[in-house]
Amino acid sequence: MPPGTTIDSVQWDSEFGFAHRIAKPLYADNICLAGDAAHIHSAFGARGMNLGIEDAYVFAALVAEDRLSDYESLRRPVIESVVKTVARATEIPRGKTMTARLVRRMPWLVSWMAPKAEGAVRTWVLGLDHEIGLE
Ligand SMILES: Cc1cc2nc3c(=O)[nH]c(=O)nc-3n(C[C@H](O)[C@H](O)[C@H](O)COP(=O)(O)OP(=O)(O)OC[C@H]3O[C@@H](n4cnc5c(N)ncnc54)[C@H](O)[C@@H]3O)c2cc1C
Structure with missing residues (x-):
């Protein structure tokens, strides 16, 4: 903002929230x-x-092999693991726990750890941290 800019009355605001949810079931009546x-x-x-x-x-591969009923058992563990990890990681920037507050107050700790964790983080972000279960 240019120097001297001031904020007047707020016209509109909203809360930003997160949901961490997984549909149940993922497969029913031939619908995935x-x-x-x-x-x-x-x-x-x-x-x-x-x-x-x-x-x-995975859906396309299972359709090709006529194994659509395996969709739930192949996808649920992967999805649960990702959603759980994302939910935990999200607590660092926004959480109220002691650990989350501590990490936020020590940005130098994050800078120090970042290069050491880079390989693992890259593997996880790219989704290369798990098998997809197709032979
Ligand atoms: C801020 C933000 C940043 C993100 N950054 C990343 C990132 O860096 N990397 C990453 O991998 N993911 C990221 N994501 C997540 C990613 O954008 C979503 O996971 C992805 O777009 C979901 O794709 P989708 O096709 O399942 O759903 P959508 O993209 O939501 O597609 C659903 C489509 O269905 C249409 N639709 C809905 N109802 C109907 C209806 N009744 N009839 C017809 N059409 C309908 C909608 O208009 C929409 O076009 C981010 C998400 C957000 C919000």
Whole structure:
């Protein structure tokens, strides 16, 4: 903002919240849920779109092999693991726990840890941290 800018009355505001949820079931009556319809979580970690694309890939492979009933057992563990990790990680910038507050007050700790964790973080963000279970 240019110097001297002041804020007048607020015209509109809203709360920003996160939901961490997984649909149940993911597969029923030959219908499979994929992408955000199947799982929703905070954007922390940039996993949402990748996870949805992976759902579609597994779905297509199972259709080709006439094994659609395996969709639930293949996708649920992967989705649960991602949503759980994202929910935990989201607590660091926004959480009220002692650990989250401590980390936020020590940005130098994050800078110090970042290079050491880079490989693991990259593997996780790219979704290369798990098998998708297709032979
Ligand atoms: C701020 C933000 C940042 C993100 N950053 C990343 C990132 O860096 N990396 C990453 O992997 N993911 C990221 N995501 C998540 C990613 O954008 C979503 O996970 C992904 O777009 C979901 O794709 P989708 O096709 O499942 O759903 P959507 O993209 O929501 O597509 C659903 C479509 O269905 C349409 N639709 C809805 N109802 C109907 C209806 N009744 N009839 C017809 N059409 C309908 C909608 O208009 C929409 O076009 C981010 C999300 C947000 C909000």
